[in-house]
Amino acid sequence: MFRRKGYDTTTLKDIGALAKIRAPAIYYYFSSKEQLLEEILNIGIARIHDAVQEAVDNLAAGSSHRVRVETAIRAHLTALLQHSDYTAANIINYNLAPRAIRARHLARRESYADCWRDLLQRAQDAGEIGPSVDVNLLRLFLLGALFWTHEWYGKDQEPIEVMAEKLSAMLFGGIGGRLQE
Amino acid sequence: MFRRKGYDTTTLKDIGALAKIRAPAIYYYFSSKEQLLEEILNIGIARIHDAVQEAVDNLAAGSSHRVRVETAIRAHLTALLQHSDYTAANIINYNLAPRAIRARHLARRESYADCWRDLLQRAQDAGEIGPSVDVNLLRLFLLGALFWTHEWYGKDQEPIEVMAEKLSAMLFGGIGGRLQE
Amino acid sequence: MFRRKGYDTTTLKDIGALAKIRAPAIYYYFSSKEQLLEEILNIGIARIHDAVQEAVDNLAAGSSHRVRVETAIRAHLTALLQHSDYTAANIINYNLAPRAIRARHLARRESYADCWRDLLQRAQDAGEIGPSVDVNLLRLFLLGALFWTHEWYGKDQEPIEVMAEKLSAMLFGGIGGRLQE
Amino acid sequence: MFRRKGYDTTTLKDIGALAKIRAPAIYYYFSSKEQLLEEILNIGIARIHDAVQEAVDNLAAGSSHRVRVETAIRAHLTALLQHSDYTAANIINYNLAPRAIRARHLARRESYADCWRDLLQRAQDAGEIGPSVDVNLLRLFLLGALFWTHEWYGKDQEPIEVMAEKLSAMLFGGIGGRLQE
DNA sequence: CATGAATGAGGGTTCATTCAT
DNA sequence: CATGAATGAACCCTCATTCAT
Numbered sequence: 076m077f078r079r080k081g082y083d084t085t086t087l088k089d090i091g092a093l094a095k096i097r098a099p100a101i102y103y104y105f106s107s108k109e110q111l112l113e114e115i116l117n118i119g120i121a122r123i124h125d126a127v128q129e130a131v132d133n134l135a136a137g138s139s140h141r142v143r144v145e146t147a148i149r150a151h152l153t154a155l156l157q158h159s160d161y162t163a164a165n166i167i168n169y170n171l172a173p174r175a176i177r178a179r180h181l182a183r184r185e186s187y188a189d190c191w192r193d194l195l196q197r198a199q200d201a202g203e204i205g206p207s208v209d210v211n212l213l214r215l216f217l218l219g220a221l222f223w224t225h226e227w228y229g230k231d232q233e234p235i236e237v238m239a240e241k242l243s244a245m246l247f248g249g250i251g252g253r254l255q256e
Numbered sequence: 257m258f259r260r261k262g263y264d265t266t267t268l269k270d271i272g273a274l275a276k277i278r279a280p281a282i283y284y285y286f287s288s289k290e291q292l293l294e295e296i297l298n299i300g301i302a303r304i305h306d307a308v309q310e311a312v313d314n315l316a317a318g319s320s321h322r323v324r325v326e327t328a329i330r331a332h333l334t335a336l337l338q339h340s341d342y343t344a345a346n347i348i349n350y351n352l353a354p355r356a357i358r359a360r361h362l363a364r365r366e367s368y369a370d371c372w373r374d375l376l377q378r379a380q381d382a383g384e385i386g387p388s389v390d391v392n393l394l395r396l397f398l399l400g401a402l403f404w405t406h407e408w409y410g411k412d413q414e415p416i417e418v419m420a421e422k423l424s425a426m427l428f429g430g431i432g433g434r435l436q437e
Numbered sequence: 438m439f440r441r442k443g444y445d446t447t448t449l450k451d452i453g454a455l456a457k458i459r460a461p462a463i464y465y466y467f468s469s470k471e472q473l474l475e476e477i478l479n480i481g482i483a484r485i486h487d488a489v490q491e492a493v494d495n496l497a498a499g500s501s502h503r504v505r506v507e508t509a510i511r512a513h514l515t516a517l518l519q520h521s522d523y524t525a526a527n528i529i530n531y532n533l534a535p536r537a538i539r540a541r542h543l544a545r546r547e548s549y550a551d552c553w554r555d556l557l558q559r560a561q562d563a564g565e566i567g568p569s570v571d572v573n574l575l576r577l578f579l580l581g582a583l584f585w586t587h588e589w590y591g592k593d594q595e596p597i598e599v600m601a602e603k604l605s606a607m608l609f610g611g612i613g614g615r616l617q618e
Numbered sequence: 619m620f621r622r623k624g625y626d627t628t629t630l631k632d633i634g635a636l637a638k639i640r641a642p643a644i645y646y647y648f649s650s651k652e653q654l655l656e657e658i659l660n661i662g663i664a665r666i667h668d669a670v671q672e673a674v675d676n677l678a679a680g681s682s683h684r685v686r687v688e689t690a691i692r693a694h695l696t697a698l699l700q701h702s703d704y705t706a707a708n709i710i711n712y713n714l715a716p717r718a719i720r721a722r723h724l725a726r727r728e729s730y731a732d733c734w735r736d737l738l739q740r741a742q743d744a745g746e747i748g749p750s751v752d753v754n755l756l757r758l759f760l761l762g763a764l765f766w767t768h769e770w771y772g773k774d775q776e777p778i779e780v781m782a783e784k785l786s787a788m789l790f791g792g793i794g795g796r797l798q799e
Numbered sequence: 800c801a802t803g804a805a806t807g808a809g810g811g812t813t814c815a816t817t818c819a820t
Numbered sequence: 821c822a823t824g825a826a827t828g829a830a831c832c833c834t835c836a837t838t839c840a841t
């Protein structure tokens with residue numbers, strides 16, 4: 076519900092109705108609405124982080140860095156768009172969360188960012204990403220493009236795998252045509 | 257205030273305090289809190305749309321399409337990050353806005369999207385974007401990357417112009433290094 | 438408007454709209470909303486009182502008391518139902534008026550009651566109303582029946598004159614049928 | 619409180635104070651102030667309707683129609699004047715109730731009217747009310763006289779039974795004196 | 800483990816009223 | 821004679837939270 080209606084608009088009564096209990100019963104499981112939000116935010120980022128981590132770790136030992144990045148992209152998109160209850164809730168509610176929660180949550184976002192920092196840096200070190208590329212900026216733009224998909228991706232769109240592949244191709248190969256050279 | 261605290265958390269009293277009037281006086285200018293939100297959302301998207309449109313229109317007649325796209329990127333980022341009061345408020349609150357407002361607002365978002373659809377399609381038609389590129393997907397990812405900057409861009413970051421140029425370079429030239437070829 | 442929506446529900450803005458001025462302009466003519474109410478209440482009762490008084494006074498000198506009563510009934514009904522803006526407003530809002538206003542207004546209601554007290558007492562003194570009749574109770578019931586008409590009288594009903602005559606006949610002649618005797 | 623001060627003037631805080639709870643607790647029992655009003659209106663008319671119905675039904679089988687009418691009058695007055703909390707509230711607030719509530723409530727008023735329609739029509743069919751009497755008009759005037767009593771009846775007045783009997787006598791026998799014939 | 804009952808805090812909103820212009 | 825701008829008071833209502841059961 077946090078995903079659809081947002082933290083403020085969602086009432087404990089709503090949540091209780093969904094869980095088939097009355098609102099006060101929620102306090103048996105969570106100490107406050109804010110704690111509930113925090114746990115949901117945490118789950119949201121963890122889902123993506125774990126999915127990406129696992130997907131990359133499962134690759135064959137000698138996989139190219141480009142394959143590793145593309146795999147990470149696919150894993151991120153799958154986690155975000157296909158099992159989106161917590162992940163989308165995270166995106167939507169993070170900015171409006173109470174300051175304290177946001178502060179605590181930031182560490183987890185950073186941890187996920189590190190995951191990508193590592194991925195991209197190694198690719199550059201290995202020469203699979205050009206030496207002139209600002210990998211930090213690349214990471215920020217790339218993750219932005221990925222996170223933002225939840226704003227427009229719908230059931231009728233292309234399969235996630237195809238999207239991931241296309242994005243990877245555009246990124247690594249560039250979108251420039253012949254006339255440009 | 258909608259930008260910092262979000263629509264729900266911001267009270268009319270807060271707004272009134274900022275405007276140095278009491279809360280009820282707001283109703284002299286706006287018929288409801290929702291109307292206020294709607295106008296802010298509209299201004300937000302208009303700021304970006306107008307900035308991009310104007311920047312592209314002001315280019316020299318013979319400018320290459322790549323320059324046009326880079327100009328649009330720069331204009332979008334400038335509007336979003338430098339005059340961000342309304343634009344960031346738009347991004348943050350759109351998802352949580354009442355359904356009716358969101359529905360009405362969607363048209364304006366689409367109109368802005370059309371602006372980019374046109375820009376990219378012409379570039380591809382002219383051969384400056386490769387024929388194999390899915391310009392629709394490109395647009396969605398690119399705009400995502402641009403909108404998401406408001407999540408991470410801070411005062412201490414690089415100048416917007418530099419960022420725009422780097423992004424353009426990565427996109428058109430690709431990020432792939434030598435080893436890849 | 439007081440008649441249709443009641444004192445509380447009617448806003449000065451509503452009234453102003455009707456008068457084609459803004460709400461504050463009302464204060465040029467009335468010192469408060471309460472004063473407005475009071476004047477309307479007063480006009481309401483005056484309309485009926487004057488109408489009844491005048492109708493009875495205009496009767497030929499030797500008119501029977503029964504004719505006088507029937508004339509009063511007709512006049513009351515006409516004033517209430519045909520020129521009902523103020524009179525109906527009076528009935529509807531009297532009970533909900535602030536205590537002070539109600540207290541002041543009571544005198545006028547009493548004055549109108551005196552009018553009928555006199556009418557009926559004389560009729561009884563003259564023998565046209567039976568000696569066993571409790572004229573005080575008669576007056577209360579009769580006026581109740583008359584005032585209440587505003588609750589049910591509609592445009593499609595019988596002419597007021599006919600109603601007045603029928604009521605008078607029922608009253609003076611009784612409704613009892615043959616079997617009863 | 620609706621009876622004394624009217625719907626608009628009565629605040630939920632007032633009501634809460636009377637019930638020794640805070641205003642919001644009212645929402646545990648009623649979904650809105652309007653619903654409260656509606657239930658009170660309904661109870662008001664039901665009290666009278668039931669009282670009249672029961673009184674008439676309890677009469678001995680062969681009771682004359684005049685007795686039946688007089689019984690109904692007495693029951694109506696007793697319900698209205700002696701247990702008047704809901705019944706008087708009904709009368710006072712009906713005209714000012716929101717349109718929707720009034721519409722729904724109308725059916726109940728009509729149902730009570732039917733009760734009297736039946737009573738009077740049978741009396742006329744049986745010959746106890748003269749054939750020339752317009753029973754429809756009689757009903758309207760009679761019920762008006764009865765409802766209006768709440769405007770003037772005070773503790774110091776005659777017993778209700780006496781009033782009912784006198785009214786019945788005036789009605790059936792007429793108030794006309796000898797000189798008139 | 801869950802509920803019914805209640806509350807305090809506060810929110811959006813309305814409205815009579817004021818007052819400078 | 822009228823208005824635009826603003827306000828204070830108050831209202832209905834919502835909701836997270838508490839607590840006895």
